[in-house]
Amino acid sequence: MKRIVVILLLLPLLVSCGSKDTIIQSLYDISGAPLVYDDSGATKILQVAAVCMRCSKVKADNLTNMETMIDLIVTDHPEIDLIVFGETILGWYYDPADPQGYQLSLAEPIPDPPDAVPVTPVDSALVRVATKAFDHNIYIVFGMGELVGGKLYNTQVLLAPDRTVQAKHRKIHLIDTDEAGGFTPAVRSAADPLSLTITDINGIRAAMLICADVSDCWLATEINEQGVDLIIHSLASFEPAFTIDAVSRQFNAWEIFANRCGQEAETDYAGNCYVADPAGTIRAGGEGDERYEYAAVRVY
Amino acid sequence: MKRAVITVIVLFTLAAAGYPDATLRVGTNPLAYPLSFQLADNLQRYVPIAAGLEYGFNVSVGYQRNPRLAWEARLALGSVHQLAFLSQIHGGLCWFPFDRNVYGGMFCKVWDFYNKQTEVHFFSAAPYLSAGYRFDIGRFYIDTRLNQTFAVLSWSSLEHTRPGIGWFLSPWPGFIPILPTITCTVGRSF
Numbered sequence: 040m041k042r043i044v045v046i047l048l049l050l051p052l053l054v055s056c057g058s059k060d061t062i063i064q065s066l067y068d069i070s071g072a073p074l075v076y077d078d079s080g081a082t083k084i085l086q087v088a089a090v091c092m093r094c095s096k097v098k099a100d101n102l103t104n105m106e107t108m109i110d111l112i113v114t115d116h117p118e119i120d121l122i123v124f125g126e127t128i129l130g131w132y133y134d135p136a137d138p139q140g141y142q143l144s145l146a147e148p149i150p151d152p153p154d155a156v157p158v159t160p161v162d163s164a165l166v167r168v169a170t171k172a173f174d175h176n177i178y179i180v181f182g183m184g185e186l187v188g189g190k191l192y193n194t195q196v197l198l199a200p201d202r203t204v205q206a207k208h209r210k211i212h213l214i215d216t217d218e219a220g221g222f223t224p225a226v227r228s229a230a231d232p233l234s235l236t237i238t239d240i241n242g243i244r245a246a247m248l249i250c251a252d253v254s255d256c257w258l259a260t261e262i263n264e265q266g267v268d269l270i271i272h273s274l275a276s277f278e279p280a281f282t283i284d285a286v287s288r289q290f291n292a293w294e295i296f297a298n299r300c301g302q303e304a305e306t307d308y309a310g311n312c313y314v315a316d317p318a319g320t321i322r323a324g325g326e327g328d329e330r331y332e333y334a335a336v337r338v339y
Numbered sequence: 340m341k342r343a344v345i346t347v348i349v350l351f352t353l354a355a356a357g358y359p360d361a362t363l364r365v366g367t368n369p370l371a372y373p374l375s376f377q378l379a380d381n382l383q384r385y386v387p388i389a390a391g392l393e394y395g396f397n398v399s400v401g402y403q404r405n406p407r408l409a410w411e412a413r414l415a416l417g418s419v420h421q422l423a424f425l426s427q428i429h430g431g432l433c434w435f436p437f438d439r440n441v442y443g444g445m446f447c448k449v450w451d452f453y454n455k456q457t458e459v460h461f462f463s464a465a466p467y468l469s470a471g472y473r474f475d476i477g478r479f480y481i482d483t484r485l486n487q488t489f490a491v492l493s494w495s496s497l498e499h500t501r502p503g504i505g506w507f508l509s510p511w512p513g514f515i516p517i518l519p520t521i522t523c524t525v526g527r528s529f
Contacts, residue, residue, distance in 0.1 A: 259456070279511075
């Protein structure tokens with residue numbers, strides 16, 4: 040009898056790592072006091088900005104806003120290497136009036152890496168942002184709907200200073216509003232750089248994630264197995280600011296957390312946007328209105 | 340962590356041996372067990388608050404030498420999700436001001452949040468205050484209490500890090516500035 044009781048008590052301990060795909064972060068992921076991460080001896084440096092943008096429902100307004108923000112960051116910090124914008128930043132994240140039709144109206148085709156971005160049509164989001172990357176000699180990451188045949192993907196694209204698409208990542212872990220918007224999930228495949236997207240920026244190894252991808256057990260495991268220095272994370276998250284960054288602690292890597300702010304239909308985005316170090320300490324950022332957060336990512 | 344557990348067990352054994360009239364209580368927090376399984380998303384998010392943020396296998400040992408004062412230690416071991424394993428140990432004392440079942444407590448908990456994939460440990464120590472009531476049912480008891488942390492010291496095995504210290508009324512002050520937790524322990528007195 041005693042043996043059975045002991046086995047029953049220990050059972051949860053033994054079987055506690057389930058096979059479910061979704062990681063539900065606990066309060067312990069964000070608990071504790073911020074640690075001091077000493078990066079003074081780091082040898083690789085990337086100057087980065089995470090942008091928190093108030094999105095209009097009109098695509099052209101958002102593109103103009105992005106261009107203004109890029110110019111402002113470059114003026115304030117001429118040494119900037121990488122600017123990151125949020126998820127599906129060309130419009131509202133979710134339009135309850137016509138979720139799918141609205142997302143389709145914002146989406147564009149995106150060339151596969153390492154192809155160059157064409158120079159026309161001039162009103163294309165990709166063309167306009169690639170021109171800014173080229174003009175300022177910087178990398179730019181942003182989220183947008185991608186049209187592929189009849190399918191729509193929630194994609195994050197990394198544009199290099201030479202106008203090429205260096206990498207693109209398609210969201211794997213869709214949530215209800217993604218599905219309502221007509222997005223198709225990327226297929227989980229370690230051999231597919233569109234679902235497991237790891238790239239190199241100035242010698243720093245970076246993985247790309249979109250919002251709830253961070254909760255995908257398969258993706259988290261693959262990234263941890265490969266090991267990265269930086270997580271480029273575009274989101275549309277309404278959650279308030281954290282004291283500790285759970286994602287940095289999940290990968291023990293730097294994280295750029297680029298988001299949005301303001302009211303979109305029923306949703307109020309708190310504008311949580313930051314850059315955190317591998318210990319989970321937030322170096323720059325918090326809640327707020329439209330702005331950018333600047334930091335130096337320093338890697339050993 | 341192992342040394343801390345052994346030290347607590349030895350101290351309790353020695354204390355109990357020295358006072359034959361003392362009461363020893365051994366219990367467990369039943370709500371913590373299912374938390375180490377994969378539950379529905381919202382259960383996984385919110386039930387831990389009602390389980391004193393304990394996960395998985397757990398045991399509580401209390402030692403009451405006189406009606407007004409009791410020492411207590413708790414140990415809990417379990418996965419918080421697929422990537423992290425949590426070990427925690429609590430120690431402190433409970434004071435029964437009315438010589439009955441109502442008490443106030445002062446504890447310290449130390450936890451190790453271990454990232455199983457990167458093999459990095461994040462340790463923290465947090466003092467906390469409790470207020471509770473113990474229902475005695477013959478030799479058995481049900482103990483319910485409210486806990487509130489107020490400060491935290493953290494350190495890690497991650498390279499290039501130094502410890503940090505801060506106020507700790509809530510793990511997520513941006514969401515809720517003060518977050519007390521509830522613990523329910525069922526057990527037997529000896």
